[in-house]
Amino acid sequence: MPPMAECPVGGPASPSPPPEPPSEVARTVALERADPLSVLNQAFRDAYAARREAVLSRMGPVIAQIDDVLILRKGGQRFEAPARTxxxxxxxxxxxxxxxxxxxxxxxxxxxxxxxxxxxxxxxxxxxxxxxxxxxxxxxxxxxxxxxxxxxxxxxxxxxxxxxxxxxxxxxxxxxxxxxxxxxxxxxxxxxDQIDTMHASVEAWKRQMTAEERGQLRAVVAASHMSRPGNVAAQYFSITLGDTWEGRFHEEDPQPGKRVLSSEATFDEPAAFSLLATHVLDARTSRGIFGEETRMARDLLADAAERILADMFHTSPQPPGTSTP
The missing domain is CATH 1.20.58 (Methane Monooxygenase Hydroxylase; Chain G, domain 1)
Structure with missing residues (x-):
């Protein structure tokens, strides 16, 4: 089955709603836009975003599943095919x-x-x-x-x-x-229906790829947090791309080598693809700075927060599945 449609990379996306005006409390906390530190921080954000786009442009083929549609970006082109009927x-x-x-x-x-x-x-x-x-x-x-x-x-x-x-x-x-x-x-x-439809679409695309491109192929699944464990598309891509298949128990896994990611609570195409680039860029950056590829997969404040809270409440975090109701 051939791809349904082709259009330039960065195809149409729903416009983002205008941001909500900041509350009075937010205005008292935030740095003023003209504050030198605020300007410096924005420069960091701009540099990071530019580097992320560069990473995305050099990645091998990537597929996003967004609702009923599969989107493939490969070699500067964008293709669409159905994910469901x-x-x-x-x-x-x-x-x-x-x-x-x-x-x-x-x-x-x-x-x-x-x-x-x-x-x-x-x-x-x-x-x-x-x-x-x-x-x-x-x-x-x-x-x-x-x-x-x-x-x-x-x-x-x-x-x-x-x-x-x-x-x-x-x-x-x-x-x-x-x-x-x-x-x-x-x-x-x-x-x-979804698995059969996705498989037909993905296999048609893979037949048009070189062995090297198939080895580089990554996928991102747009899913709300509540529906993510066991998500159909995440399970399918995990198997077809050779990731660890955890079936209906699947949760997000921050391993840097993982080829299937979930984009939480968004059906925005640019955000879904940006997640893949962020994942790769953060792993490289984290390895270079902290010597630990997954360090930036969790909040930079996370380890310090754990120590502070353990001292404040005289307790310690429990591994998943061990807490009592």
Whole structure:
């Protein structure tokens, strides 16, 4: 499958919103813009940014997964290919219905409040319209039956709750637990859609690369922090690029040799690619200054903060997974 589109490096990106004006407290803390130290610090930032761009321009091919799209930068060119198909979103949308009903109704006590009743009435119309559209989507027979089953059960719950103007814990628990097998099957089908689509796109690109370029290939995954452990794209790239595969337990790993990174809470293309360049530049800088490649992967103040807090609170940090709830 050939790349879907090609455009110059640094292609279109959503404009950043204007910065919020500083608060009164912030103004009292920050250095004035004309302060010589502020000017000096900005010069450092400019120099760092210039060096980071130079590092990025000299890197081998890099791929970013940003929502539904894969973006490849290679040899001064930019290519796009799909990371998912529309079916991924169809399964996802249906899966969200019983989850939304559980979230909406879990805190209800006695009679429904006006806001909840209004939302349920709106959802009823949306569920009905969506169920009617299912047969036109070309879904496999088993998947089609599953979507009808989930929306039908959701509609039955909404009708029952609206008629009674209330919901019981038992009623809601019975409903959502009955949906779990179908929810998980939809999740599996969504994951398969993304993996198959990404693999076809990446393999098509790799076939156009030299052996040296394939060996240099890196990837960055745009993901919110809450969804990062086990992220589908991060797992896929870890395997195909030869990184350590940690499956659903995967968390960000600051190893300088790592070829797959996560760009937290951003779907901005320049920021995602800048993360890769920052990772490489910080490893080189950290090795030259501190003799430790991962030192700048954590806050420069981190080690001092740990010592200060240990002394202040007469305790010590616990390794991950050992703290008591």
């Amino acid at each position: 529309r079916r991924y979103h169809e399964y996802k949308a249906v899966t969200h219905v019983p989850l939304a009903l559980h979230v909406l109704l879990a805190s209800q006590q006695d009679a429904l409040d006006d806001d909840t009743r209004t939302r349920l009435t709106t959802l009823r119309g949306l569920i009905t319209a969506s169920a009617t559209s299912l047969d036109t989507r070309g879904l496999p027979a088993e998947a089609l039956s599953r979507q009808h089953r989930m929306l039908g059960a959701s509609l039955a719950l909404v009708d029952s709750v609206l008629a009674a103007n209330s919901v019981t814990r038992t009623q809601l628990s019975t409903f959502i637990h009955a949906q779990v097998p179908d929810l998980l099957k939809n999740a599996e089908d969504s994951a398969r």
